[in-house]
Amino acid sequence: MKRVFPILAVLSALLLGYAFYEAMWVAPMERTMGDVQRIFYYHVPSAWTAFLLFFINFLASLQFLVRAKASTLRTANWIVIGVGVLGAVAPFVPQVQTQLPEGLYPSSVSTTAVMMAALYFLIGKYFRGRSLDVLAVTTAEVGVVFCTVVLVTGPIWARPVWGIWWTWDIRLTTTLVLWLIYVSYLVLRRFSDSAQTPKLAAVLAIFGALDVPLVYFSIWFFRTQHPQPVIGGGGSIDPRMMHVLLINWLAFSCLAFLVCWARYRLEWLQREVEETQALESLLGDADTARAPAKIPYSKIASQSRSR
Amino acid sequence: MTEAKISQSTAIIVVEGLIKQFGRFAALRGVDAEFDSGKFYVIVGDNGAGKTTLLRGLAGLAHPTRGSISILGKSPREACRELGYMAHPSLLYDEMSGMENLRYFARLYGIFGDERCGEVIRSVGLDPELARPVGQYSQGMRQRMSLARAILHDPQILLLDEPFSNVDVHSAWEMAALLGGMRDAGKTIFVVTHQAAVLKDVADEFVWMQAGKIVNRTEEWSPGGLAALDSPADDSAEGAQ
Amino acid sequence: MSSRRSITLATLAKDIRLEWRSKDAINSMLFFSLLVVVIFSFSFDPNAEESRQIAGGLIWVAFLFAAVVALNQTWARELRNQVLDAYRVSPAPANALFVAKALGNFLLVTLLEALMAPLFIVFYNLRAVGPAWQLIPVALLGTWALVVNGTFFAAMSLRTRSREIMLPLLLFPISIPAVQSMVEATRVILTGDGSARFWIVLLLTYDVVFTTACLALFETVLQAE
Numbered sequence: 202m203k204r205v206f207p208i209l210a211v212l213s214a215l216l217l218g219y220a221f222y223e224a225m226w227v228a229p230m231e232r233t234m235g236d237v238q239r240i241f242y243y244h245v246p247s248a249w250t251a252f253l254l255f256f257i258n259f260l261a262s263l264q265f266l267v268r269a270k271a272s273t274l275r276t277a278n279w280i281v282i283g284v285g286v287l288g289a290v291a292p293f294v295p296q297v298q299t300q301l302p303e304g305l306y307p308s309s310v311s312t313t314a315v316m317m318a319a320l321y322f323l324i325g326k327y328f329r330g331r332s333l334d335v336l337a338v339t340t341a342e343v344g345v346v347f348c349t350v351v352l353v354t355g356p357i358w359a360r361p362v363w364g365i366w367w368t369w370d371i372r373l374t375t376t377l378v379l380w381l382i383y384v385s386y387l388v389l390r391r392f393s394d395s396a397q398t399p400k401l402a403a404v405l406a407i408f409g410a411l412d413v414p415l416v417y418f419s420i421w422f423f424r425t426q427h428p429q430p431v432i433g434g435g436g437s438i439d440p441r442m443m444h445v446l447l448i449n450w451l452a453f454s455c456l457a458f459l460v461c462w463a464r465y466r467l468e469w470l471q472r473e474v475e476e477t478q479a480l481e482s483l484l485g486d487a488d489t490a491r492a493p494a495k496i497p498y499s500k501i502a503s504q505s506r507s508r
Numbered sequence: 509m510t511e512a513k514i515s516q517s518t519a520i521i522v523v524e525g526l527i528k529q530f531g532r533f534a535a536l537r538g539v540d541a542e543f544d545s546g547k548f549y550v551i552v553g554d555n556g557a558g559k560t561t562l563l564r565g566l567a568g569l570a571h572p573t574r575g576s577i578s579i580l581g582k583s584p585r586e587a588c589r590e591l592g593y594m595a596h597p598s599l600l601y602d603e604m605s606g607m608e609n610l611r612y613f614a615r616l617y618g619i620f621g622d623e624r625c626g627e628v629i630r631s632v633g634l635d636p637e638l639a640r641p642v643g644q645y646s647q648g649m650r651q652r653m654s655l656a657r658a659i660l661h662d663p664q665i666l667l668l669d670e671p672f673s674n675v676d677v678h679s680a681w682e683m684a685a686l687l688g689g690m691r692d693a694g695k696t697i698f699v700v701t702h703q704a705a706v707l708k709d710v711a712d713e714f715v716w717m718q719a720g721k722i723v724n725r726t727e728e729w730s731p732g733g734l735a736a737l738d739s740p741a742d743d744s745a746e747g748a749q
Numbered sequence: 750m751s752s753r754r755s756i757t758l759a760t761l762a763k764d765i766r767l768e769w770r771s772k773d774a775i776n777s778m779l780f781f782s783l784l785v786v787v788i789f790s791f792s793f794d795p796n797a798e799e800s801r802q803i804a805g806g807l808i809w810v811a812f813l814f815a816a817v818v819a820l821n822q823t824w825a826r827e828l829r830n831q832v833l834d835a836y837r838v839s840p841a842p843a844n845a846l847f848v849a850k851a852l853g854n855f856l857l858v859t860l861l862e863a864l865m866a867p868l869f870i871v872f873y874n875l876r877a878v879g880p881a882w883q884l885i886p887v888a889l890l891g892t893w894a895l896v897v898n899g900t901f902f903a904a905m906s907l908r909t910r911s912r913e914i915m916l917p918l919l920l921f922p923i924s925i926p927a928v929q930s931m932v933e934a935t936r937v938i939l940t941g942d943g944s945a946r947f948w949i950v951l952l953l954t955y956d957v958v959f960t961t962a963c964l965a966l967f968e969t970v971l972q973a974e
Contacts, residue, residue: 266966266969378922378925381921381922381925382922382923384922385918385919385922388915388918388919389905389909389915389918389919392909392910392911392915393908393909394908394909394910395908395909395973395974396530396571396573396973396974397571397908397969397972397973397974398908400969400973401905401908401969401970401973404905404966404969404970405905405919407962407966408898408923408959408962409922409923411958411959411962412922412923412925412926415926415951415954415955415958416925416926418926418951419925419926419929419930419948419951420929422947422948422951423929423933426943475531475532478532479529479531479532479533479534482532482533482534482537483527483529483534483537483538483720484537567838568837568838569834569837569838569974570974571972571974585972588838588839588840589840591838593834593835593838595831595834597830597831598830599830599831599832599834599835600830600832600835601763601767601826601830601832602829602830603767603770603771604763604766604767604770608766612759612760612763613835613839615755615756615759616756616759616836616839616840616841617839617840617841618752618840641770657835
């Protein structure tokens with residue numbers, strides 16, 4: 202960690218700088234909107250990053266809850282495999298293919314479904330028990346930050362272009378609801394005194410995840426009744442713009458990864474401190490004849506100690 | 509519900525390495541103990557010693573941070589039919605009468621009909637016909653009704669937290685005698701109290717707790733408290749009345 | 750599962766009896782709702798056409814706030830004298846308690862709606878252009894949507910500081926699709942501008958999804974310290 206982090210940080214900074222340059226100067230000017238449109242290169246990657254982080258939070262919460270019993274774990278694993286297979290195959294079925302929105306290829310839906318299932322199993326393999334909870338907190342917090350960026354850049358973009366600060370369009374509204382749900386998630390974590398806070402928060406994350414498709418559908422239908430401008434526009438993108446967009450997404454993802462890593466370490470160390478203090482109060486008592494037992498430090502803490 | 513009588517010498521409650529932390533504060537710091545069936549245990553100690561936490565752990569209301577509790581070979585939650593719990597708050601609805609309260613709690617245990625409720629209320633020395641809401645009872649009456657609720661389903665093990673607090677001396681002695689009678693009938697009883705003197709004649713064992721641990725277990729009550737028990741060479745009978 | 754059902758019914762009967770004797774929740778809710786209706790009437794003075802457009806939103810927002818008051822009250826009753834501990838140590842399943850509480854809240858809020866709706870009709874001179882009978886499934890499904898999640902989150906809030914504010918903080922974001930469905934359905938029915946069928950189906954879906962989730966996860970919430 203000690204050596205890799207600064208290297209990655211420098212690389213990310215370079216990447217972000219390069220992405221900024223690309224977005225501001227290299228990318229072609231948009232025909233109708235002008236330079237203001239360049240905010241798109243911050244708005245969209247932030248959104249994708251935020252959604253990815255929230256999705257990881259959902260998977261971590263799900264794993265945390267199902268691991269309580271062996272039977273629930275097995276059931277959940279099978280369900281995820283089923284969903285993955287279904288998602289991989291379904292987009293190629295003709296009836297489903299016609300339902301897909303314009304511009305969305307069946308292969309990308311298929312790949313996404315498989316990757317989502319794979320992510321579930323990866324998280325389950327590398328994170329166990331408490332580390333799942335730490336992962337959940339981390340991704341929720343960093344996700345909320347990126348989500349805030351989306352919600353702030355959206356109106357900034359909309360105002361000069363469409364003349365309105367806000368519109369209840371499907372993407373912006375879903376993002377707002379996600380933001381609200383995860384802010385309430387963080388509030389619950391902060392205000393809950395219970396020893397079972399990780400479980401309660403995980404339950405809330407599941408509820409939030411169940412809610413999002415319903416939000417999407419309700420606004421989708423609402424918008425078919427009351428059409429309004431979609432911030433960000435729909436339809437196809439000039440390939441040169443796509444290129445810049447992807448570079449920015451890469452840069453943002455690296456930044457998100459770094460911030461998450463740092464936050465994860467911080468949370469982990471904080472919990473260790475609390476546990477150590479609690480252990481010390483456990484061991485330190487009037488009986489001085491007994492030497493206090495050695496308190497084992499985790500790998501993370503040992504690395505910090507050995508400078 | 510098991511019908512077999514447990515032999516007197518078997519330990520029915522086993523606590524191993526029980527640690528309970530609330531954030532940074534450790535209420536229980538490693539409790540190891542075995543408790544036998546059919547005995548009357550009184551848990552004593554200063555405030556903050558962990559007595560209530562231990563009792564709540566036995567009742568299944570407090571989940572151990574580390575360690576385990578086994579009651580009749582099961583977890584407290586699984587053994588809930590064998591447990592009767594009574595705490596300092598009355599655990600009763602103030603706006604309902606005693607009979608109405610018990611009728612409701614009886615349903616939770618799958619007991620229908622009023623006979624059992626009436627019988628239990630009478631056994632604690634109260635009148636089942638009393639229509640007054642529990643909120644208007646005196647403290648002594650309320651504690652007795654709370655005890656009635658705890659024994660409603662005829663549990664093998666009773667867990668009582670401060671049953672005598674704010675209760676007049678007469679009622680306290682009566683309750684102590686009542687509990688002694690239950691112990692004689694084969695129940696295992698745990699009482700956490702600051703007024704252990706009331707129980708000195710009925711109790712089988714006093715469990716002394718300090719700073720989250722059990723520091724001593726004696727058969728006689730020592731009015732001098734833990735200090736009088738400090739040196740192990742002291743004959744505990746010396747401290748007893 | 751007759752014992753589960755008997756426990757649910759017993760708990761529901763107990764709650765109704767307690768509420769009848771103390772009238773804690775119903776009084777505060779009634780007065781609060783009346784105040785909300787009156788204040789809204791002062792603030793928005795629409796003509797007939799406008800009122801049909803916005804009444805849905807006004808009514809459901811008022812019911813939402815009144816429901817929050819009720820939800821906090823019904824769990825507060827279990828905290829006095831720590832009675833909830835008595836339930837937790839018993840073998841009674843957590844679900845039975847949840848269903849009983851949710852049903853009790855549902856009855857309370859529905860009663861409130863039945864009392865407040867005429868007031869709204871009077872103050873806003875409402876008359877439905879579309880099929881007015883459809884308002885009944887909307888009201889029932891919508892109320893259940895609010896109540897089922899509200900009961901769940903109110904139980905979750907029991908373990909937090911600032912318990913009373915925690916409930917709306919958790920409930921409102923999750924309820925957004927339900928509230929939108931209710932508001933839109935009401936608007937569509939009152940103005941006669943389209944069909945409320947989609948919204949009713951969405952409400953039904955919402956109810957099924959979240960009732961299942963609540964029933965599956967309530968045990969965790971109840972046994973949390």
